[in-house]
Amino acid sequence: MSYSTTHDAVPTLPAASLSPQLRSGPSHWLRSYWLMVRWEFMSLRLIFPIMVLVQIFMGAGLVIGFSLLFEEVPPLQAVYLSTGSTVVSMLVVGLAMAPQLVAQHKMAKTYDFMWSLPVPRLAQAMANITVWIMVTIPGVILALLVANWRFDLDLQVSLMVVPAFLLTILVATSVGLAFAHALPNPMVTAMITQVLIFVILLFSPINFPPERLPEWLQVIHRFLPFQHAANVIRGSLTEGLAQNVGESFLVLAAWGVAGWGVTAWVLVRRG
Amino acid sequence: MNHPPSMSGETLEIRRLRKTYGTDVVANDDISLDVRPGEVFGLLGPNGAGKTTLVNQCIGLLKPTAGTIQMGEVDLVARPAAARQLCSYLPQAPLPIDSFSVEQAVRLVGQIRGGGADAVRRRADELIETLELTEWRSKLGRKLSGGVLRLVGFLTAAVWPGRILILDEPTNDVDPLRRRLLWHEIRRIADNGTSVMLVTHNVLEAERVVDRLAVIDGAKIVAEGTPAALKTRFQGQLRLKVQLEPAAERPDAPGFARQFAVVGRRLLVAIDEAATLEAIEWARALVRHGIAEEYELAPPTLEDTYVSLIRNGSGKNAGGDDELLDDA
Secondary structure (H helix, E strand, O other): OOOOOOOOOOOOOOHHHHOOOOOOHHHHHHHHHHHHHHHHHHHHOOOHHHHHHHHHHHHHHHHHHHHOOOOOOOHHHHHHHHHHHHHHHHHHHHHHHHHHHHHHHHHOOOHHHHOOOOOOHHHHHHHHHHHHHHHHHHHHHHHHHHHHHHHOOOOOOOOOHHHHHHHHHHHHHHHHHHHHHHOOOHHHHHHHHHHHHHHHHHHOOOOOOHHHOOHHHHHHHHHOHHHHHHHHHHHHHOOOOOOOHHHHHHHHHHHHHHHHHHHHHHHHOOO | OOOOOOOOOOOEEEEEEEEEEOOOEEEEEEEEEEEOOOOEEEEEOOOOOOHHHHHHHHOOOOOOOEEEEEEOOEEOOOOHHHHHHHEEEEOOOOOOOOOOEHHHHHHHHHHHOOOOHHHHHHHHHHHHHHOOOHHHOOOEHHHOOHHHHHHHHHHHHHOOOOOEEEEEOOOOOOOHHHHHHHHHHHHHHHHOOOEEEEEEOOHHHHHHHOOEEEEEEOOEEEEEEOHHHHHHHHOOEEEEEEEEOOOOOOOOOOOOOOEEEEEOOEEEEEEEHHHHHHHHHHHHHHHHOOOEEEEEEEOOOHHHHHHHHHHHHOOOOOOOOHHHHHOO
16 A cells, blocks of 8 residues: 555645756856855854854964963064964864864764755855855954954054955865865864864964974975965065065965865765 | 556666775675656665665765666766756755754755745745644754654755655654655655655565665665565465563474574564464464464565565575564
């Protein structure tokens, strides 16, 4: 026996859902992007305020906390700390929070559902990154305000701040998402994020000039994105402190292309 | 069974599909099957048989090692993005909708699946009502019980199901009354022209719902057909089920038994119809002597076919599969 339809008091499923028309093109991409931004935002809705708060505390905390290392913070150091803290919080969001959420989806086995949705995968990844940018911005701005108040800084904000911030977050999230999606074991992802936070906080010339590092580490950092992210942000907020900003933009852009390329490749490839 | 597949729409055609991992793990081996529009097709098999691997290839999450998956003109292997648009998938794992209300989740996924906002809202309202979920419609996902969460998962797949609705154990944790509503809705969706692929190891339920089914075991299809056709191998047979007393010694197989299995405290004996009286005498004697608590004589079910197929197929469950026989 089977359950045949005997009552049809309710309207039947719209025939449009059977539409054989496959969706494609820019309008499908944009619609999918927008719907996935909504999905991502809704998913984080309950913890979004907490994330923003953590960002604010981290930004402000870094400024105040690091300044405790000195009896009196020299003005130059103050500028380094204030601008560096914003970079650190952006890198932590992209390289730790974003990949951890992917790892969480893998652990909860919700990953396959998310990536079986009928949207272009790159639109979906872009939506993800967009939400991370939204998480980051308020904390960064507030951290700068706190620093301004704490050290009485005279920041010179230029228009370059927009590409500098966006590129930094884009590089951090795309690199973070690249390894989170590529690594099959979410536990490994979680461990890598821990190590990265440690490296970013202590051994990257973000809150201090690179010359303080041993020479071999300086060489390595010339190729890593951390110092260059700090340089472009500093260049966009101060005058005369950052050098070779153009070169830093180029290195960052290369990392952005690589991170995004790997993310795109991992997401489009099938096992 | 009594629903002729509608003539419109296209059939999902899987041909000679093979999926291997590394050099020695074969997850799907030479699988060919059709899922027609308007049909509820059951995909049955024990854990690890290769059901999920098969589904993941249909929805573009995995790439076959060899073989084709086609729907009309569309090559689902070459175009995974198209595959995701054609297939609406309810996975076995819970959906990540902790911070969504029921209606928010259903509506948003409906739009993501291609529906317009208004049409999706009407359809979502209708589904919430049909499955009697009205009292939860504004509740957040994290506050829902497992069964309700499962139904909401079904809603997100069914709200805009596209050409193929793939449901992996949709009734897990769902109460018996809503199960009926759920099966009814699944039938309605099929009648509307969508192909439904039902992945399950709940054979008893599948028997009542599916039009046709395939049994997968050890990466291969070991049987395919309507439930009635699959049961014909046991025509003229009956099943004697005997519940033993807790401390009783296990009796030997009687002479009239065609098959004899012991699972826990339960005896399952396949007999010919001609041996009915003899079998009842035997069972009554067991009860009289305090060996058995009760017995039951019943026609064979799809589950009997299933169990015999799985045992003959791979032999890896030959030790007795408690989960399967517990409901027998």
